[in-house]
Amino acid sequence: MSYNAALTDLIIKMADDELIQGHRNSEWTGLGPVMEEDIAFSSMAQDKIGHAWALYRILHENLEGKDPDKFAFHRPEKDFKCSHLVEMPNEEYGFSLMRHFLFDHAEAIRYESLVDSSFEPFRILSKKVKGELKYHTLHANAWIMQLSQAGEESYQRMQEALNNTVALAAGIFEPSPEYENILIAERIYPGEAALYQRWLDRIYPILVKASLNLPDMKTITPAYGGRQAIHTPYLRPLLKEMGEVFNLDAEASW
Amino acid sequence: MYGGGYIFDEPNKKQLREEEQHDEPEKLAAFEERIAKGEKIEPGDWMPAEYRRQLIRLIEQHAHSEIIGALPEGTWITRAPGFKRKLALIAKVQDEIGHGQLLYNAAETLGKSREAMINDLLSGKSKYSNVFNYPAETWADVAVIGFLIDAAAIVNQVANAKGSYGPYCRALERICYEESFHLKQGHDAFIELATGTPAQRDMLQDALNRWWQPIMHFFGPPDKVSSHSEKLMQWKVKMASNDDMRNQFLDAYVPKVWELGLTLPDPALRKNEATGRWEYTDPDWDEFFRVINGGGPCNAERLQVRKWAEEHGRWVRKALMRPAERKTFPAA
Amino acid sequence: MSNESLDPRVNRLKLGEAGEIVKVEEGENWNIYEVFHQEKRGAHHEHVGCVHAPDPQLALVFAKEQFGRRKKCVNLWVVKSADILAFDVEDEDMFANNLEKTYRDASGFKVMEKINKFKQSK
Numbered sequence: 001m002s003y004n005a006a007l008t009d010l011i012i013k014m015a016d017d018e019l020i021q022g023h024r025n026s027e028w029t030g031l032g033p034v035m036e037e038d039i040a041f042s043s044m045a046q047d048k049i050g051h052a053w054a055l056y057r058i059l060h061e062n063l064e065g066k067d068p069d070k071f072a073f074h075r076p077e078k079d080f081k082c083s084h085l086v087e088m089p090n091e092e093y094g095f096s097l098m099r100h101f102l103f104d105h106a107e108a109i110r111y112e113s114l115v116d117s118s119f120e121p122f123r124i125l126s127k128k129v130k131g132e133l134k135y136h137t138l139h140a141n142a143w144i145m146q147l148s149q150a151g152e153e154s155y156q157r158m159q160e161a162l163n164n165t166v167a168l169a170a171g172i173f174e175p176s177p178e179y180e181n182i183l184i185a186e187r188i189y190p191g192e193a194a195l196y197q198r199w200l201d202r203i204y205p206i207l208v209k210a211s212l213n214l215p216d217m218k219t220i221t222p223a224y225g226g227r228q229a230i231h232t233p234y235l236r237p238l239l240k241e242m243g244e245v246f247n248l249d250a251e252a253s254w
Numbered sequence: 255m256y257g258g259g260y261i262f263d264e265p266n267k268k269q270l271r272e273e274e275q276h277d278e279p280e281k282l283a284a285f286e287e288r289i290a291k292g293e294k295i296e297p298g299d300w301m302p303a304e305y306r307r308q309l310i311r312l313i314e315q316h317a318h319s320e321i322i323g324a325l326p327e328g329t330w331i332t333r334a335p336g337f338k339r340k341l342a343l344i345a346k347v348q349d350e351i352g353h354g355q356l357l358y359n360a361a362e363t364l365g366k367s368r369e370a371m372i373n374d375l376l377s378g379k380s381k382y383s384n385v386f387n388y389p390a391e392t393w394a395d396v397a398v399i400g401f402l403i404d405a406a407a408i409v410n411q412v413a414n415a416k417g418s419y420g421p422y423c424r425a426l427e428r429i430c431y432e433e434s435f436h437l438k439q440g441h442d443a444f445i446e447l448a449t450g451t452p453a454q455r456d457m458l459q460d461a462l463n464r465w466w467q468p469i470m471h472f473f474g475p476p477d478k479v480s481s482h483s484e485k486l487m488q489w490k491v492k493m494a495s496n497d498d499m500r501n502q503f504l505d506a507y508v509p510k511v512w513e514l515g516l517t518l519p520d521p522a523l524r525k526n527e528a529t530g531r532w533e534y535t536d537p538d539w540d541e542f543f544r545v546i547n548g549g550g551p552c553n554a555e556r557l558q559v560r561k562w563a564e565e566h567g568r569w570v571r572k573a574l575m576r577p578a579e580r581k582t583f584p585a586a
Numbered sequence: 587m588s589n590e591s592l593d594p595r596v597n598r599l600k601l602g603e604a605g606e607i608v609k610v611e612e613g614e615n616w617n618i619y620e621v622f623h624q625e626k627r628g629a630h631h632e633h634v635g636c637v638h639a640p641d642p643q644l645a646l647v648f649a650k651e652q653f654g655r656r657k658k659c660v661n662l663w664v665v666k667s668a669d670i671l672a673f674d675v676e677d678e679d680m681f682a683n684n685l686e687k688t689y690r691d692a693s694g695f696k697v698m699e700k701i702n703k704f705k706q707s708k
Binding site (some may be wrong): 023026027029030031032033034036037038039042043045046050052053068069072073092093094121142146147150151153154157184199221238241242244245246249254 | 268321324328330331332333334335337339340341344345347348350351352354355358393443446450451453456523559562563566567568570571573574579
């Protein structure tokens with residue numbers, strides 16, 4: 001049934017994004033620039049992974065999906081539908097902060113749109129994560145503002161980070177050629193094009209306040225492909241590492 | 255009156271330090287009486303220079319142990335099997351950084367800045383718990399650390415929480431509360447492997463065998479060779495002898511290992527029911543001192559990783575420095 | 587040092603030379619803010635510790651996770667440590683309660699005694 005297939009596709013995209021973003025952010029746990037920030041960033045990594053878990057559970061309970069642990073830790077790369085943005089390695093903290101800023105606003109807008117979804121589990125989940133996402137975007141905004149106003153080097157780093165992430169972030173909103181119309185018609189969510197527009201409206205004024213230049217988005221080629229399981233070279237080693245222990249014996253209990 | 259606790263280089267602060275150098279029998283007597291009565295010493299109080307020095311050393315080492323202790327387990331965050339283990343491990347490592355934060359703050363109330371302590375850690379001048387200089391080679395190591403090393407740390411911290419210095423006790427109160435979660439999740443992961451497949455059990459037994467000696471080292475050298483602890487015990491800086499704490503740990507946790515049908519690599523290990531004390535083969539104390547002095551398998555790597563973190567965070571910290579602001583130490 | 591760790595998480599870091607000196611500058615961990623925690627609406631804010639932060643806004647952002655992530659919490663205050671004013675420890679004697687100031691205590695007023703006396707006198 002195409003309704004279920006469409007819904008499943010959307011949930012996997014959302015969940016895989018959350019899992020991989022959370023995984024990348026958790027790589028900073030214990031190694032952050034200052035202890036207080038280490039703690040804050042780690043909480044948000046936990047929240048992202050928690051959101052992924054919740055989404056895989058929805059899949060499991062409502063759409064005949066596999067057990068969440070198996071689905072996340074034992075699935076081949078070709079079945080992952082995360083965006084390229086979240087796959088990228090951390091490199092510098094500026095990159096991670098900018099990715100956090102762009103991703104979390106996109107995520108917040110997506111969950112806001114699910115408050116009146118026709119799919120009940122989405123409505124419940126969107127209420128549950130609202131407070132967390134409020135903190136995540138507050139944290140991201142605070143850092144973007146502070147570091148872009150903290151001298152030349154810091155400003156340059158943040159502008160460079162924005163330049164390096166914006167096309168990747170636009171790739172979050174890669175629409176599904178097969179399912180987009182069904183999901184909109186069934187009032188599951190408003191569709192990627194609408195979310196993309198809302199996202200730009202949300203981040204633009206913050207970037208202006210931070211004196212950062214958002215490139216003309218019409219000239220940008222969004223990094224599409226992730227939703228069609230075409231991935232960057234960074235995903236495969238990440239998945240191998242993530243499943244290393246679990247896949248010693250995927251039938252065992254860990 | 256004072257503003258903001260201790261202030262860098264204020265003359266009255268220096269004066270205080272000089273005062274402490276002199277023998278002040280009256281103040282010392284009042285100080286010791288206060289401790290004997292079970293009262294806490296607070297940052298602004300008069301204290302003997304030696305008390306201050308020893309406390310800074312103790313709390314600082316404890317703080318370093320938390321942030322270095324985050325590394326062996328931290329290396330398994332990206333590999334933890336399944337959502338629950340992954341989230342619990344991230345939360346645990348996060349707590350350890352949080353504990354470091356609380357402890358550095360407590361040490362700062364005694365007049366040494368966080369930056370100075372970090373520098374002493376990076377240069378090797380200041381030590382941290384030896385146990386973190388060993389590698390966490392498999393997932394079972396994470397279970398052993400989470401269960402037994404945390405259990406050992408709790409024995410130590412519960413004792414220290416009854417000490418005499420207020421800010422340290424308050425930090426420990428919260429730390430002990432969080433440690434009970436660590437212990438529980440560690441025990442759970444430990445049991446999961448112990449009751450799992452034969453391969454999982456083997457993995458756990460192997461980890462136990464490798465970690466036993468570092469665990470026996472954890473509480474430090476035996477009382478018969480451990481020096482200068484009498485005064486520290488009177489001042490309630492040190493709350494229990496090394497051997498007493500080791501015995502308490504063995505008493506509580508060896509049975510929990512044995513009940514799962516696992517073994518510990520010491521044929522002499524047994525409780526003497528007549529004395530209530532545990533008997534064991536003395537671990538290799540030469541190795542203990544070798545590792546403390548930098549010769550352990552991971553000493554260099556641990557510091558390298560910390561240096562990496564400090565270097566990569568530097569531009570973030572420097573961008574937001576406010577050199578014109580008056581720097582203070584925590585109030586309490 | 588060539589990094590021979592078995593650990594991919596460590597390997598990824600591409601560590602530098604072992605002998606390299608890394609030093610943190612004084613003030614690099616910013617200034618200190620005291621944190622006050624409110625457990626539930628209607629309760630007092632209580633001092634729970636401090637955070638290092640470059641300004642009040644980030645101090646609050648940091649305090650939220652360091653002091654609000656486990657214990658129940660509905661709000662927090664942060665204030666720069668330097669702005670806290672307190673008495674010297676030596677001035678503790680100012681707070682000693684004078685035994686004769688019973689007029690400040692409920693126990694200093696023997697209402698029932700008077701009522702009983704009045705009743706008995708009837």
